[in-house]
Amino acid sequence: MRIAIIGAGVSGLACALELERHGITPAIFEQRNRSGEVFAHVAGILQLMNRPIKDQISYLYRRLKLPLRPLAPLKRIIMHTPNTTGSITGRLGYLFLRGQDEGSMESQLFNLLRTPVFYNHYADWREMARHYDYVVVADGTQQVPRTLGCWQDILNTWVRGATVLGHFDPHTLTMWLNTKYCRSNYAYLTPFNRHRASLVLITTDSYPDEIEKKWRLFWEVEGFDYQVVENFSLQHVSGYCYPPQAGNVLLAGNAGGFLEPFLGFGLMAAIRSGIYAARALARGESYTGLTRDLRQQIIRALAIRRVLNSLTNADYDRLVRLLTAPGVRQLIYNTNIDVFKFSTILLTHLERLKRKIRPRM
Numbered sequence: 001m002r003i004a005i006i007g008a009g010v011s012g013l014a015c016a017l018e019l020e021r022h023g024i025t026p027a028i029f030e031q032r033n034r035s036g037e038v039f040a041h042v043a044g045i046l047q048l049m050n051r052p053i054k055d056q057i058s059y060l061y062r063r064l065k066l067p068l069r070p071l072a073p074l075k076r077i078i079m080h081t082p083n084t085t086g087s088i089t090g091r092l093g094y095l096f097l098r099g100q101d102e103g104s105m106e107s108q109l110f111n112l113l114r115t116p117v118f119y120n121h122y123a124d125w126r127e128m129a130r131h132y133d134y135v136v137v138a139d140g141t142q143q144v145p146r147t148l149g150c151w152q153d154i155l156n157t158w159v160r161g162a163t164v165l166g167h168f169d170p171h172t173l174t175m176w177l178n179t180k181y182c183r184s185n186y187a188y189l190t191p192f193n194r195h196r197a198s199l200v201l202i203t204t205d206s207y208p209d210e211i212e213k214k215w216r217l218f219w220e221v222e223g224f225d226y227q228v229v230e231n232f233s234l235q236h237v238s239g240y241c242y243p244p245q246a247g248n249v250l251l252a253g254n255a256g257g258f259l260e261p262f263l264g265f266g267l268m269a270a271i272r273s274g275i276y277a278a279r280a281l282a283r284g285e286s287y288t289g290l291t292r293d294l295r296q297q298i299i300r301a302l303a304i305r306r307v308l309n310s311l312t313n314a315d316y317d318r319l320v321r322l323l324t325a326p327g328v329r330q331l332i333y334n335t336n337i338d339v340f341k342f343s344t345i346l347l348t349h350l351e352r353l354k355r356k357i358r359p360r361m
Ligand SMILES: Cc1cc2nc3c(=O)[nH]c(=O)nc-3n(C[C@H](O)[C@H](O)[C@H](O)COP(=O)(O)OP(=O)(O)OC[C@H]3O[C@@H](n4cnc5c(N)ncnc54)[C@H](O)[C@@H]3O)c2cc1C
Pocket: 006, 007, 008, 009, 010, 011, 012, 029, 030, 031, 032, 035, 036, 041, 042, 043, 044, 045, 121, 122, 123, 124, 138, 139, 140, 141, 159, 161, 200, 234, 252, 253, 254, 255, 258, 259, 264, 265, 266, 267, 268, 270
């Protein structure tokens, strides 16, 4: 079977590795000269977002055969809102290096691969679909599914960030929620080590010049005095993609809509969808069926996103107080209950109830 993979990012590389395990050598095309974004940054995989998986590293190793090393386990999350600061501690997930440096998730995946990658090669999916039996589109964008008519936009965000120098705890992720500089989204800091960190502001539906204003306001309001060593800015679109396969074209990672619209996390889903695409092709299984759970997660995240869109600063204060209150903290972080699943069910019922009791106009 001749298979082409477009994109040697996390989902494309995971797909290639799984195909190799099934004795298939794919042709992998990557437009850059290396895998990974040109700027290094630190990404989080949160235990809470991936339940019922208890430990992502052991899941990646045992279930997906990917021995990946994180930068550090995530042991603490600090949440700042305008009038409250709360924190949670525990086994909260992992921090991963991203980008082109040695040790990044992309470099680790690439080092596991035996098949060569055609770097500096921009691939045209239509041409690939004509010349190969199957094409896995893992290009990190919504362009192909949009053209195929199986994409619906959910959220258009700008990610404005920088690598900063200061003093950090390598096991702590810090979050800020404040409508002054990011309505219905958030900012975060993830450390590379004790002296270097990624500082990122995510804004929704903003124009490029507004983003710079919001970025400056973020620094001013929070009173940072970090030294900036690198700046970056990029657009992110999350959407719902169905079906994730059209003819001989399979859509994986962000291209398959597997970037959740609540916090903008997509790493685990990118890896899993890449692997499922490979399994579907190698074993003759249904890709749509294999990815059903991942789409359910997107739908759940969307329900929570809708609530987040309507929150004010006073709501953020209350939310953080609630999330870090001792009893709730124990229930949410020290058990393996799928909080997202249950909150979505609750939110959907509340929405239905609200609709029922809304007075007729
Ligand atoms: C700043 C930032 C922070 C993030 N933080 C987190 C986080 O903390 N946790 C989390 O879970 N997720 C996070 N995400 C989201 C996560 O990075 C993505 O969901 C994930 O990388 C998607 O993987 P992918 O393989 O689909 O796409 P990508 O990783 O973007 O890879 C796509 C690849 O395809 C290549 N390509 C594109 N078009 C072509 C073409 N025509 N021909 C050849 N090659 C092509 C690109 O160059 C790229 O290398 C973050 C994203 C960003 C930008």
